[in-house]
Amino acid sequence: MTATTALRAASRVVDAVKVYGGGDTAVRALDGVDVSFPAGRFTAIMGPSGSGKSTLMHCAAGLDTLTSGAAYIGDTELGTLDDRRLTLLRRDRVGFVFQAFNLVPTLTVAENITLPLDLAGRRGDREWIDALVDVVGLRDRLHHRPSELSGGQQQRVAVARAFAGKPDVVFADEPTGNLDSRSGAEVLGLLGSAVRDMDRTVVMVTHDPVAAAHADEVLFLADGRLVDRMESPTPDKVLDRMKAFEVRS
């Protein structure tokens, strides 16, 4: 942790606890997690099913609330915000890429990309958006509907949308889970180049070692706790680390 405190945190959680249900059936999805996602870095979160990786992301992104502890986007503590402010924060300072169903089917590609900006009634940085469209390679598809695109193309649109408003941080939840390996590699490449070439911040939840290897750092979660972290990951190193979980369980 000492290695990252030097960098400004785009998002962080402090002593995060999330409990689902109550009494005997209570499940501690997050059990005192302290983690900081530095700005300008690509962080992957890994862990076996039920490790709490998705919960961590949802709470950090303001989609879900913590039972105790605190989550920050920049210096804003999410727990102090009501639903409206939380929504505005998501709209203006956070980007999302989900596993599937990222696009509104009635809107065109162009409209989907600018949706958060349009909802905010902002024009946004048109040159930036223009550049994004070229980066994701969808210039000739701008006026198509999502249903006319392949799965990989749809995820690329989602990536463009996530970065359109120049958010503090983009959260990606298994962005390649529904894609074949070639399309998946394209999407991961986009995320990686956004961080390295455009100075953006990405936090990605994944269970795929190959995907995780695109990140600058991988955090490992198990049973709601942060158990390990790995700088400069490679697929093999990640796979080995993951196998350790399986052996243990």
Place this chain on the structure above:
Amino acid sequence: MNASIRLSLTSLRAHRRRFAGTFLAVFLGVAFLAGTLVMGDTLRAGFDSMFGEATSGTDAVVRGADAITTPGEAQGVRRPVDTSLVKTVERVPGVAAAVPNIQGAAQLVGSDGKPVGGQGPPTLAGNWITDTRLNPYRLAEGRAPAESGEVVVNRGAAKKGGLKIGDTTILRTPDPVRVTVVGLATFGGQDGMAQVTFTGMTRADAEKYLTARPGQAASIAVRAEPGVSQRDLVHRLTPVLPKGVEAITGQQSAQENTDMISSQFLTIFTTFLLVFSGVALLVATFSIHNTFAIVVAQRTRENALLRALGAARRQVTAAALAEACLVALTASLAGLAGGIGVAAGLQALFPAIGFPFPDGNLVIKTLSMVLPLAVGIVVCLGSALLPARRAGRTAPLAALRETAVDTAGASRVRAIAGSVLGALALATTLTGVLVSPSVWLAGLGALLALAAFVVLGPVAATTAVRLLGGPLDRLRGVTGSLARRNALRSPKRTAATASALMIGVAVVSLFTVFGASLKATMDQTVSRSFAGDVAVSSPSFGAGGSGLSPRLAPALQRLPQVDTAVGLGRGVAEVDGRGRALTVTDPSALARTFDLGAVTGSLRDLGTDGIAITRKEADRQHLHTGDTARLTFTDGRTEGFTVRAVYGQSELAGDYVITRAAWAPHRTQDADTVIAVTFKHGVGTDAGKSAVRKVAARYGNPSVQTRDEYAQSSAGGIDMMLTLVYALLALAVVIALLGIANTLTLALHERTRELGLLRAVGQTRAQLRAMVRWESVLVAAFGTAGGLGLGAFLGWVLVKASDGASDTAFAFALPPARLAVVALVGLTAGALAGLRPARRAARLDVLRAIATE
């Protein structure tokens, strides 16, 4: 338990909410229908027992045998009987008592100076019959009239006019008579015979004011001695009666009275209500069909899985139908209970608004329960039939595919079928309206037009919503744009949802346009035919009111400002075998105040044996000037009248005109319905009007109106009718609303993930609510626009068909202000329908929504 039924039961339990709208639609329709039937039966039974009780002491009634009934009148005019006949009747063995019943029209003036009643039910007066058992009225307070000028008033009329015992007021007979209330009476235990007002006077007063000459009575009421049956009594009476006079039993007379009330009031009333429950149920059909269609579409995967697991087509269809059946049954049963509640509520409400609802328990006949139940179930099952069949046809493979909502646009077949239907509708209608005028053909065309609109709905939906929603993008940005595109998602569904509202709005617009056209027609008629400066009339409606004093016109004529004052009286006679209304007046003065069109012959000297006829009637009977028309009067006499003039315009002057002198021997109670006054040259309208008003005040204070005011008040009844129609149609609009709300809720359910995504990327709850509301408004706007178009077209058809089928020239008028209000109501309805679904959608938990399968 049967597998299909078990499936439908579990699915109903799981999706209770989805059927809430369907349940409510069926419930409301059935409740309205059952309520109408129960109320009708209860009213009928109430009147039956009321008349039975009131006239139980009368064993026989002696009266004129023939009645002359003019078109549009429920009760004919009977020849009066001589009061001298009472003596003859009294001498018949078995007769205990016989009294003359003198009756006429007379309207009381209330303590506020305004006439009491007159808006429909008759305003009657008669001699107060002292034999308590023969008098249908009972003295409840005070005493019977003993001297001239003393009267007993039925309690309901006294309440309405604010009259108490000891009060003095005016009775328009129509000659104003100063009377003092000395007693209050009840009828069959009630405050009155429904809304009929009754004033009982001494026999001498009644003879003086209510009959043309003394010694005449409307009928003779007879009481039998103990041991003599009603039938016996009639048998004994019949031989002593002169020709043209008959005796009937008391029971028969009571029955005739109830029948009269039934046909005049109850039947119209209940038919009216039934028509509206029909409209409501039609609207409900669309809503229900839509709900089932969506539910089946949403359950494609589930049904496909069932099919893959080996469920037969029939079983899947049966499960869907069983579900519909269960909803239909529970909703209809609840509707029956609701209907009884509605009837009980009305029974309690009516007396509160001054309408005596006869006492007694609610009469719940088998038919009034079975019929609504059957209608409810048939409507529900019928609406579910097609969706259920579609459920059965689900391919097992559909389980593996993504759930696809039916987003297909309108098919080419639909467009072609709709166009053909539309063309057929137009052709039929135009033929029925323009080529060979026929109301039936036009009606068929109207029905076809309705069908064409429904079939073409999905075809039109895309373009219409794009057009209507165009401004939304600019006004509401991405929220408006999303709303518009959501409304466009499934044109079929949008159209079906809008159809329900369309029908409601179409019926409202139809009545609005027809009402406005009637008013325009009335206006046109008055301005074309009425050449006078002011009209004096006593505003009344139906059988109410007593008209104007026949002495008023001569009194006005004597005013220095007045050039001509001509009163129009009303007489009846049978001409060519049919009852006809006669206009009794001074024909030469008539020609000066009314535009009679082209006249052949002369109206100047009709004398006592001359008549003027409209060209239309003359043509029908092949009469020319100089020919003889034979008129049979209520006194049984037939006389020949020479046709001295044939005129073109009948609208206000009537079809037959005779002189007062010619009518005098046959007259009953004298009254003018309207007096037309023209002023001398140089007399201003205001000055003349106030002079006329001053004189009129001495004759029961009828209203004095300028030409425009007269035209407007002639059309006053139409507004009243329209208000009633609007109130009833509100139900249909409410059902349509439920439909929109329901469809929206189901559609939003389908879009749960999308809503979650929108919220995740920053759509606020307020924006989401606005998006849903605007979608609802758009669907409503589509339905409203269609309804306005269809309604205006049907209104035009109705006006033109009426124009072609009747003698009156109908004018067609589109009332823009009123139609704008209708449009506004439609849009507001849409916004309201969207409220609840919007709130529910906004409450969605973002994470859970995204995770939804």
